[in-house]
Amino acid sequence: MEFRDVRGLTAELERFGVGVSPYTISGAEPGTHLGLPSPTVTLIVDLQDGLDLSGPGLSRRTLFRCCIGGLHTTPFTIHHDGSQIGVQVSLSPGAVRRLFGVPASALGSSSFELADLAPQLAVRLYDSVGSADSADRGRVAAQTLAAGIGSRLGPTPPGADPDAVRAWRRILHSTGRVTVGELVAESGWSARRLTGVFTAEFGLGPKQAARLVRFDAARRALESGVTPGSVAADLGYTDQSHLSRDFTEFTGHPPRRYLAERRAEFVAPAGH
Incomplete structure (x- = not known):
């Protein structure tokens, strides 16, 4: 809601x-x-x-x-x-x-x-x-x-580094498929400087954040019924094995096992 x-x-x-x-x-x-x-x-x-x-x-x-x-x-x-x-x-x-x-x-x-x-x-x-x-x-x-x-609205959150915010939005917009090199080139800063302000703001480096955003999109797609092969292709994973490795790192399970675990999370007692 x-x-x-x-x-x-x-x-x-x-x-x-x-x-x-x-x-x-x-x-x-x-x-x-x-x-x-x-x-x-x-x-x-x-x-x-x-x-x-x-x-x-x-x-x-x-x-x-x-x-x-x-x-x-x-x-x-x-x-x-x-x-x-x-x-x-x-x-x-x-x-x-x-x-x-x-x-x-x-x-x-x-x-x-x-x-x-x-x-x-x-x-x-x-x-x-x-x-x-x-x-x-x-x-x-x-x-x-x-x-x-309250009134703490505006294009950039109060106190946030604008370069870090722009990089985060770029990662979201690309569904995690933008590279660190592209983020650096777009920022005009060095990789070290951009990574520093980004990590200070979000607690994750740009590459880790991009992986997280792409995983989240993959999870949503899988839960909606899209096949692992299609998810891997749509989201730019190298292949289905790449998707499976990333998914296992974030959830503890490869995609099909994760979906089975998800379906079993809340079940009625036998006989109900």
Whole structure:
């Protein structure tokens, strides 16, 4: 669910990369599912007993109430008892700047409580979403985030290096198929300088970011039913084996195995 019910800042928030997805899952077998790498920062407001995570940077399974995770290149595992209720928010790096006044790199690659970064927003978001009717949770979350962003809009997020932002947008526009050499030539700076400002802003180098963006596009295509061979060809992978290697690095599984695991994440108990 995008910000279609929020007045005033609706179009701007969508354009600057904020998406809200309320979810209610119940009646499934207890199990796990993957929190996959993506080019957006993920914020989850859990409305049950806490989001139960293990994965990058976490020494053990950890419960979160309002969890925010930085850009990461290996998956988290989300443990559940067969039900999950909450709201998931995707934030572009620019939206992170606008909401919190820090670059995406400041979040690292692990997950932590939103209260550690923005305590007042964490309280407002949890309380407002938690007290809303189930049908209104997405709208309420959107309004709370819109108020948090306020007037911090514009072509470049406040404080961000414009060369880093241009390179990030070029990577997104090319679906990760632009080379570092092309980014350097377009920037007019040295590879060292561009890589430095890019990494300082996003926590990933340009090549790593391009791989992440292309993987995300490949995942979406595979989940929509496109065959691995077609995905590899459409997204400029050398061949299907190249796609499989990249996919395994980001998810822990080759494409067909990943799709089978995804289908098995939330299943009803036998006999239901």
